[in-house]
Amino acid sequence: MSPSSPLSIDTFPTWARLNDVELINAKLQEMDDKGIGLVAASDLRSSTTPATKLKEDESIADGEEGEKARAGSRIADSDRKSSHNMFKLLRVPHDLILSAATIEDYTKVDQNFRQLLDFAGHQAALEAKFAALTNEFDEFTEKSSGLTFWNSLFWEKEAATIQDWILADAWYRSRCLELPRAGHAMVPGLDMANHSHLPTAYYEEASNDDVVLLLRPGIEVTDGEEVTISYGDKSPAEMLFSYGFIDRESTVDGVTLPLDALPDDPLGKAKIHIFKGSPSLQLSRSGGKIAWQSPFAYLLCLNEEDGLEFRVLQEGDGERELKLFWQEEDVTTRAEDFETLIEGHPLCQVFRLRVVSILHEVVSDHLMQLSSEISHDQLEPLRQAGLVRDDRLRAAEILREIEASVLESAVKVLDEQLGSPFILRHSTRCSATRRAYLHALPRLYSHIPRNSGQLTGRVIGTVQRTHLFADNHVVAYLGSMEAVEDGQASGVVANEEDDFS
Numbered sequence: 001m002s003p004s005s006p007l008s009i010d011t012f013p014t015w016a017r018l019n020d021v022e023l024i025n026a027k028l029q030e031m032d033d034k035g036i037g038l039v040a041a042s043d044l045r046s047s048t049t050p051a052t053k054l055k056e057d058e059s060i061a062d063g064e065e066g067e068k069a070r071a072g073s074r075i076a077d078s079d080r081k082s083s084h085n086m087f088k089l090l091r092v093p094h095d096l097i098l099s100a101a102t103i104e105d106y107t108k109v110d111q112n113f114r115q116l117l118d119f120a121g122h123q124a125a126l127e128a129k130f131a132a133l134t135n136e137f138d139e140f141t142e143k144s145s146g147l148t149f150w151n152s153l154f155w156e157k158e159a160a161t162i163q164d165w166i167l168a169d170a171w172y173r174s175r176c177l178e179l180p181r182a183g184h185a186m187v188p189g190l191d192m193a194n195h196s197h198l199p200t201a202y203y204e205e206a207s208n209d210d211v212v213l214l215l216r217p218g219i220e221v222t223d224g225e226e227v228t229i230s231y232g233d234k235s236p237a238e239m240l241f242s243y244g245f246i247d248r249e250s251t252v253d254g255v256t257l258p259l260d261a262l263p264d265d266p267l268g269k270a271k272i273h274i275f276k277g278s279p280s281l282q283l284s285r286s287g288g289k290i291a292w293q294s295p296f297a298y299l300l301c302l303n304e305e306d307g308l309e310f311r312v313l314q315e316g317d318g319e320r321e322l323k324l325f326w327q328e329e330d331v332t333t334r335a336e337d338f339e340t341l342i343e344g345h346p347l348c349q350v351f352r353l354r355v356v357s358i359l360h361e362v363v364s365d366h367l368m369q370l371s372s373e374i375s376h377d378q379l380e381p382l383r384q385a386g387l388v389r390d391d392r393l394r395a396a397e398i399l400r401e402i403e404a405s406v407l408e409s410a411v412k413v414l415d416e417q418l419g420s421p422f423i424l425r426h427s428t429r430c431s432a433t434r435r436a437y438l439h440a441l442p443r444l445y446s447h448i449p450r451n452s453g454q455l456t457g458r459v460i461g462t463v464q465r466t467h468l469f470a471d472n473h474v475v476a477y478l479g480s481m482e483a484v485e486d487g488q489a490s491g492v493v494a495n496e497e498d499d500f501s
Helices: 009-018 100-109 111-120 130-144 148-155 162-175 236-243 268-274 295-300 348-372 376-384 390-418 432-440 472-488
Strands: 026-031 035-040 059-061 088-092 176-179 183-186 201-205 211-215 252-258 280-286 289-293 308-314 320-326 422-426 457-461
Touching (some): 162 176, 176 201, 280 390
Antiparallel strands (some): 026 035, 252 280, 308 320, 422 457
16 A cells, blocks of 8 residues: 555544644654654652542552552542643643454444454464464465455555555554553553653553553653653563664663474374463563573473373363373363472473473573574675665674573573583484483483494583482483383394384
8 A cells, every 4th residue: 555644643643633632741853763753741740649548449550560569549630730730741632542342342333344353263463473464464465355445445446455455564563552451452642652761750540541651759750851651671672673773771681482282292293282371481581680480381291190181071061171190180271280299209300391491492502593594794685775774783682692591591500500510321223211211311412323223322411410410310311210220231133123202
């Protein structure tokens, strides 16, 4: 679709008056390095506590995560207007707020819009990944082409393209806020407020569902000073993907890596299906300390021999449903809770060792891929040709530096959880014991050669001793595996296919 010229910010006050948006103590202004932002229209100073008493059921927010601790309150409009105006900056009426609830209401009065949503689905663009946008656009094109109104608007003259779809997705992600009650929503006017690690304002939902921007308690701003909010504690990648910049002042760094089922796991597809969350590894670094979280990894590294079982059961209505069992107990609704479920099991530390082992490999592989990706020198010709903007190139470099640093720190932490002097005897003879052993350390020793025909030597891994390998249950388990293996490896079986699956 052909782009239209953007309106001047001088027209915003007129638009605001026509749409009942109140700019009370704020105005729009061009910022030196941020585009357009909100600035104070006069000197403002708030008290250390809100000027009005809030009801117990009030809801207030600031950023997707930043102010949830204060959730549970709603502005009382009565007996507060004059006093609260001292630090109220902006008010946006409920009718202008586009949220999931308002879309549902709109479909009741607009038949064309309802039809389009029925066909296109309700998946939020915020949650859509770039790789899925083409599929979304193709489905959108196919379904809406059969609707007279939308076919005339978009497709008869090929007015819409995949680039428009990508742009619309970017617009939504960059403008979307999470309100305490309405959830993800677009709030015109409020979306002009820029992010800061030390914000001066926050937003609330009023009892009539209007949204107001308020000066934070104890904050003082001068006439013309920018008024900022927090977009929440997001990882650098999420900030760059959603908003186009990285907050270098943030103390939180993070990387999210995707996980998949092991290629030789017969239960792999069932695990993916039963796990309702995102199969991923989340790494975070705060104050120099690395933490990781991966509920799926605990399910990933369990098998039938451990007590994991899938059953297809028929419900009362005749429908068949996949169920997950652990130690004969139905845990279908707790697939994300195996870190807790394995506690108390005699092999709990062995299971944890498996998890750390596979996560160590995932992180190491990703770090290696990151170091082998395209370099700055390779991008320089594109920059000189004007095909890559300097600010975007620098943002990508910053993201790469941060993520590489987080991954390097994570590898060290996982090394400490894994390492100890350990001798692994190996032969390439197929055996249940070999498979069990390698399942205890999935793919950690993937360098063991296949098809060598007989016992060829010892692999010695010498790393710092830590608590996982020092655990008595782990030592006993690995010792029993090696003892059984020694007995089975005394003879060589010729012409046998090696299998470490």
